[in-house]
Amino acid sequence: MSSYKGKFSVKIMLLLLLVTIVGASLLGAQTHASAVPSVSTTLSAKSKEAADLNDVAQLTAFIDGIMNVHMDNFKIPGAVISIVKDGKSLFSKGYGYSNIKDGTLVDPETNLFRIASTTKLFTWTAVMQLVEQGKIDLDTDVNRYLTTMTIPETYPQPITMRHLMTHTAGFEEGGVGYQITTDMKKLPVSISETLAKHIPARVRPPGEMMSYSNYGAALAGLIVEEVSGMAYNDYIQKYIFEPLDMKHATVQEPVPASLEPYAVLGYARENGQYATRPLTFEGGFRPAGSGSVSANDMAHFMIAHLQDGRYGDQQMLKPETVKLMHSPSFQFDKRLPAMDLGFIEMNMNGLRVISHGGADELFNTEVYLVPDKKLGIFVSYSGGDGGVAARGLMQAFFDRYYPRKEDNQPPTSAMLENSVQKYAGSYQFTRRNHSDIDKFFNFLTKISVTVSENRLSIGSGTEQQVYAPIGTDLFQEVGGTNKMGFRTDAEGKVTYLFLDVFNPLPLEPTPLIDQTKFWLPLLGISVIMFISVLVGFAYRRREMREMPKGQKWALRFSATTSAWGLVTLVATFLVVLNMDLIVRLSRITQSLQIYLFMPIILVGLTVALLVLSVLAWKNKYWTVLKRVHYTLVALSAVSLSVFFYHWNLLGWHFG
Template structure:
């Protein structure tokens, strides 16, 4: 759950004044945890529950690396000093986060300021990382190519940002679930209202399954529309892939060819591709991805996006990404080649959607960040082996691209960004205004449980968001997330806006027409807001029910073992009723054990790449349990009708039936009855 130790560590700069030093250290951990959470989830498309373990595992390490802001900013116009500083941070991160290979490029004022490779592209062969030629998988950072392609077609008049996307789609049609259609602006800002999905089909490691048609993939795995478009951000790989399909069908060029011809070629990006697998001519330059096992690095097969490639198939070198960053910072131009008109580039970089007017929001394809008072537009990406982050600071003409092949790359990327902005743009001092007199009453409406908008509702994917919720409570006239020393505190600074106590971040809320709180979001992850959770989606409902049910079923088995001779002497109907309760108890306990050991322990790659035989067999079990529950209910009715046993035993039997019904509702609500794959 999102209220675990490591989560709070990163946001916990919120202790009171007397505990500021301790709070400052804990704050870094919690902020890092949530940033890494956003970072990894955005990149892989996987459920928050699936990746939270790996995210939080890196949090404790992250906190010790980022230095406190300098008293005065360092000089970015001194290339030698910049190189020395970045080199020191990168090498430290490589060691701390156990990373086998990394690369970075930094641009300023239209020029390459610094670039360097670290570690190896192939450990076995000892091949060093070359920032000019080494191809890193950049996962969701690929979306920036897709969004740039969309904006090229917008400025050509071939796409209108506010027209129904169905008017551009030829092979796939989006259902008219809501009166308001989905537009390209909605896709660019991730406000189209799609649910999340991906179990069994999001990625593959088998190159023999490639190439895959984008249109066929999107049609086969169409996601439900669960919110009206334009209402709230819900980061969507499906929406990005749809945008790529529109580029393909409007331009008349295959997606891969369009990106090559209209972005890579003009920008002289010779070591860049969105093809899967990479073309034979570039294959020798591909950086291998490594997993950490038993204190050593093990090469793992790369993952492929297939039909979702507009959302994450890119492989690019650091210097080529420098060309791309320069073009975006230089009004769409690189070495006299214009990939976007200045007006289009400005529009693309401008705020297009905000949860709260004071918080960073979504630009057209980029998400905004406030880093030590600097407006940053950014995008990251992560798959099971690579982590990437790109930051642009338009007002300062600065761009940073960093990518890691294995290890805790998400923690390293967050740490690098913090170190860079603390060094060159020290954070301003933050003052929290006095609290109003009626603050305790005011805060009540914000308390509760929240879930990320990016989740599934229709398929088995929904189950993996079961334990992913964020609890907001009230403590000392402040909002608190977490418990004990891990908690993060936020003080009210204006209606629906809170400032982190002892830290730089802000938390905002949105209300409905009745003034009720409906959504909340952090300033450092505008692409991953949360919404107030319904009771049926909260662990506070299910945990007591599940716990009570399990205790009852265990008592059934224990009681049967103790009284087996008495049971065997009962009349036929009574004996069958007892045996039915025993069979139901044993079956459901086995089902619960497999739910935890099989489903919850599946790794990200396994969940997203296939539906295993074991999972398909497991899904028979809730169906059989549902049948047993119905039989148990009928048996309970007969027990009362024919007055089996004592009244006490009949009441006990009825409680067992209610426990079975509760567990049946759990399996039903979390889409574990039947084979509900997207």
């Protein structure tokens, strides 16, 4: 399952986890995340001077120390790392087991780790090969290259390959029921058929803003197929893996029989023990995340990208193509990390790093390239909190070998400090769904920016991050290097928020109708009203016997609607919102299909209740106070129905 799990600081990631729904896309390290800063500090703070990276013995001891601590703390059964420098392999080593039952140790030369979204680097490299051959133009409508499907012309501006490579095509996010599969019998799956069946809505003009998209990457892989005349798997094998002597690498699902013995198993913790778990497959989305590769083979790929496209006597890309691919292609703000052609920029201790991560529930992978230092690092973990471990490892590595120089935090001016209030508010990721049932899974995923003493804050308590203004629409973390930028319109109103640790996942202001502070009070009031009806109904049963028939039916309908509303609301949060991520993305379950009848039935009951409310006033049922209460119950049912409608839970909205 390809993911956008990328370059998050530990504190920011914890913040998101605090507000992310159970089973949301950012799975990971809640238990041990706070340990990462202490590990990094302990291992790297002793040396203010840069250590000698060419001292392999010291490097080995350093990496061993971190990996052993992380694998124990973060419950990781197997891991691998390779480091390249100046065109050669500097370090490569496996840790733990590729197969615990058989006692097979991880071998960096042969063992295949699933790299999820890091696969996109192969796809983007294939695209650039066709670009330099003149078969693809970065700025031409992608529909020109597609023969089996057409992207709808929602906006006057067409989507181009540059938009796909910078995640600025403007697609909404989707995936419920179709993004992955766990059934090997369904493979292989056609990329073209999958993408044609599940075209996501275009929700913003192309080129306007980033929104990380697996669909966009898969679409680029389809274009590779249709332009080259070769199947995606075959193209990557022939024009990337073979020239780079990557004998233990594949994008095929499942892995070829010849490589199957080398595939690392995926594990999860169960009753204090490691238990194997079935793999997930990308199917028709494989250009976005189906890769499996050994650390040594990934070293070849990194060397080629760091050595002007050359590995040994093979030229994978021309030097000018590599330079273009590694250069900024979309920038939220020139003062913040850019999005290159497929590579995500980040800043590590003042160094410009281009990178890409990937994660599913069983594997976590990171690739970091530092073009100016000819340095590349690949690290992958099977099971456990590998994402947190990778970030801790990288920070410790850069602190030791490329320590940050003393920062003189830019001074702030009174003018900047006095204008921070406009940035406060709730923000939601641009990477979200708008038109399908997937939208509901963003209900609780928001970030709140608050103002305190002319500073902006995210989070609270020990996880709070405070940002001070250092320029127009630009803030820097107090005591740190993380930056926060905003875009504003001509009237000065905020349109987008960018946190450099979330590149390429910007946010935008959350309209009131999408905010929990709007819906939760309404839902709470509805619950109270429904409970009051049920309690009153129980106590008034004897009184009801003496009522006219019309009043009896009115009360019965009120109680029925209240009970159904409560049951539906509970089912929404316990059944739908709490769905297992793998189940949610791989199939439409029978329980979900059945659940979706419940909001529809509620709407029917609500309409009847509204009619009875009118009759209650017309025929003067009960006292005025009781009629007011009855009407408020009907309005509560309306609020709940509108909630289901707004979050695409009214009907079967599948992508």
